[in-house]
Amino acid sequence: MVDADLSGSGFFRVAERNGVFWLVDPDGGRFLSKGVNTVRFDQDRIAGTERVPYADACRTKYGNLQSWRTAVSQRLASWEFNTVGCWSDELVASTGSRLLATAPITELGASFRLHRRDQIFPDVFDSEFWAHIRVSADQRCRHRHNDPGLLGTFVDNELYWSPDWRGTDELLTLFLNLPSHRPGRIAAISGLQAHYREISQFNAVWRTRARSWEELGRIEHIVAPFVRLRPGAVNDALETKANLEDPAREAFSADCDAFAAVVADKYFELCVSAIKAADPNHLVIGSRFGYQPLSGVIAAAGRHLDVVSFNCYDFDPGPVIDAYAATGKPCLISEFSFRGDDAGLPNSKGAGPRVATQTERAQAFEGYVVAALSKPNVIGYHWFEHADQPVQGRFDGEDSNFGTVTIDDQVYGELTEMMRKVNAAAERIHAAAVAAAI
Template identity: 75%
Template sequence: MRRTKWGGIADDCFRGSGFFRVGERDGVFWLVDPDGGRFLSKGVNTVRFDQDQVGNTGRVPYADACRKKYGSLYNWRAAAANRLASWQFNTLGCWSDELVSAAGSSPLASTPTAALGASFRLHRRDEIFPDVFDPAFPGHIRESAKNHCTKRRNEARLLGTFIDNELYWSPDWRGADELLTLFLNLPSHRPGRVAAILRLEERYREFSQFNAVWHTRARSWEEFGTIGPVEAPFFRMAPGGLNDALETKANLANPTRAAFFADCDAFVAVVAEAYFQLCVSAIRAADPNHLVIGSRFGYQPHPNVIAAAGRYLDVVSFNCYDFDASAVIDAYAACGKPCLISEFSFRSDDSGLPNTNGAGPRVESQIERAQCFERYVSAALRKPAVVGYHWFEHADQPAEGRFDGENSNFGTVTIEDEVYAELTQTMTRVNEAAEQLHAEAARTV
C-alpha cells in the first residue's frame, strides 16, 4: 500500500491542496493530507521532553531520565519522532512539542490548542465558562486567534487548530450545575447574568409564571436581578446524555421539571452559537488555510451544543474514556461533520503506578490494556464520521502526582522512557490497518 510522506494512502482518491482538508468518499469521511493522501489522524498527546513536573515542585522525572538517555533535547526529539512513526502514528496531539513534528525522518502533523475561550475566562476569575455576552469577548477572541494562528498559516504540517479544551458545557464530573444557573450566579453587573435574565424574561410572560418553575425567593424580575445565589430546582439524572430515557420519563411525569430543563437547553444553545461563530470566524480570519478541529468536548453536551458546533467547525473533536466510544460517536456525528477522538486511554494496575487519579478505565495487565486499545479503535473506525483518534498520552505520569494529582499509567512509555511492548506492538498493527478498516465503514452506511 503506497503512502505519501505524511502517512496518507496514495491512491488518487483525492487531490492535494498543500494543506490538510476534509474529504468524503462513498459516504465515509476522511482527512486529506497536503499531497492528496487519504488520511486518518493517528496521534499521541503530550509528546514532550518536559512532561509532567511533580506536584508543585520543579522536578520533571521524565526529562531527567531522557537527559541521561539521549544527552540532549535535540536527540530526544529525533528519537521520539522516529519511534512514533515506527508505531505508525502520524500526528502530534495536544500539548506536544511542535518541533518534534520535523525532527524525524517522516513529518508528523501537529494539532495545537489555541485556548481562546479559556484564556478569556482566566481574566474573569468568577467565570467557569467564558462570558460570550461580554462586550470584550469578541475582541479578545480575535486578538488571541491572531496571535496564535497567524504565524502558522503557511505551515503544511499543521493539521488544524483546537479552539479550547474541555470547557464546561453541562453537568459532568466537575459539577451538577447547568450553564444557565452558572450565568445567573455571576455578579449582578456581569453581561452574562444580564443576558441570561433577559432570555428568561422572553420565555415567560409574567414573573409569577417563571417563579412557578424556578421557585426563587424573588418577587419580581428586578429583584431577581439582584439576589443570589440562584439555586436549581432540579438536577439531571446523569450527565452526558447517558440517561436520556430516564430524563424523558421524569420530564413527562413532571411538567415543571421539563420547563426548567427546557430553559437550560435553550440558553446553552444561544451560548454555543455565539461561542462557535465567534471563535471559528476569528481563527479563519487569522489562518484561512487550515482546519478548525473543535473544542475537545470533555463530556457529551446537549444536542443543541453539538448542532451549533457542526454549523461552524470543519471537524468536531471530543474526549471519550469509555471502553467503547460507538454511542458517543453517533451522538456527535448527528451534526453531519467528521469527528476526531481527541483523547482516550486505558491504564493498567501492573504498571506499579497508583492509578488513583486520572480518567478512564483501569485494567489488570498491559496485555489487557493493548486489547482495549484494539477494540476501542477498531469499533471507532467502523463509524463513517471518524477521521482520527489521539491516545493520551506519550509518557506515564509521576507516581507522586502531576500538577493536578494525576498519577496514572497512561503512557506509551514509562517515566524512564522504556517502551510498553504489548501496547505499542498492538498500536503499530492497528494503525497500519486503520485506513482499510475505515474504508469498510462504507458498507454500513
C-alpha cells in the first residue's frame, strides 16, 4: 500500500505518520515487518551428533534444497509473513513469487568477546574492539549495501547487560574482574576513582581491603557487596525499597547503573558507526535485547540505533514495549513464541510460556500480536522459529515446540491460520494504535 505522503528511497527506512511509526519499503509503501526466524534447511543438529532430522525429512519430501526454498518461501507468503528473520537461509527470501525482506545479524560484539575468552561482555574500551568491529562490519555488511530487500542489520543477540537468567554479575563487576592490563578494568577503576576520590569512601560502599586505587587494580577478584535482582517492573520496585533502606546499597546500584550506561553508549556508538561506514543505506535495527536491561542502557540504544529490537517471551508484551518506547524510537520484537504441550516434544528447555494445546498456542499468538500492534512504536514482530526442535535437544539442550511446522515439515494448521489472519489485519490494527492508547 503506497501512501501519497510517503516516498520511496530505494531502501527500507522508518517514518512516523499520525503518531504511529512505520517502516517504509523501498517503493514508499507502509510496511510492518512480520517475520519468522531460523528459516533454514539445516536447522538444529541433535546435540553431540551430526544428525539434522529436519533436513532429513525435507530431503525426502522435496528432493533438493532449491525445491524446499521455493515451497517454504511460498508458504511463508501465504501466511502473510513478509520477512525472513535471523539465522535464516536468505535465498528463501527471493525464491518464491513474492519477494521477502531479510534481517541478518552481524554479531559484532559477540565475535570480539569470543576472540577474548576472558570476557563475558566485549571490552568496548579496548582499541582492538574498534579495529575488530570495523573489519567485521566491512566483511559482513559492505556487500549488502545496494540490496533493496535488506530490511536492516542486527548488531548482536542477547548480550549480557545486567543480572538476568544467566547470572547475577553486573557489568561493572565483570569489568573490574578482567585481567589487570585490560583497558576495560582500567576504565572501570578510573571511573570509580573519579567519583569517590578517596579509596576509603569507595570501601565504605564496596567493602574491599584495598588501601589504594593502585592496590585495587591488583586484586585478583573483587566481590560485589550486594546482589541485585534483574531489571523489570516488580523487581525495580523491590530494588528501590532496598536502596531506601541501605544507603550503601543505593550507592552500589548507582555505580553499576552509571557504568552500564557508559558501556552501552560506547558499544552502540562504535557498532552503529562501523555498520554505517560499511553500509550507509540500511537501518541498524538493534542488538536484540534478551531481557529488559537498565534504563541507561535502553536510553543509549535509543540515541544511536535506527530501531530498538528486543526479544520478549511474555503473554502480554505491552509493559516491555513501553520500556523501550521511552526512547522515542521505533521498536521491533525480534523474538517471541509459545510452546504447546500436545506436540509430543519435551518442552523441557527453551524460553517462554507453555500452553496445553495448539488451539491455545494460536490464541496466544493472536493476543500477543494484537497487543503489540496497539503500541504506536512497534514496527514489526518476528516469530521464533520456523521448525520444531529435535526431541533429543539441539546444541544447547532446547527441545521445544517453537515451530510453525513439525520437525517432519508438517504444518501446524491452527497456528498458521491464525498467523495468516492476524498478519493480514496487522496494518489496520496498527493504524489505530494512537487512538487505542489514549
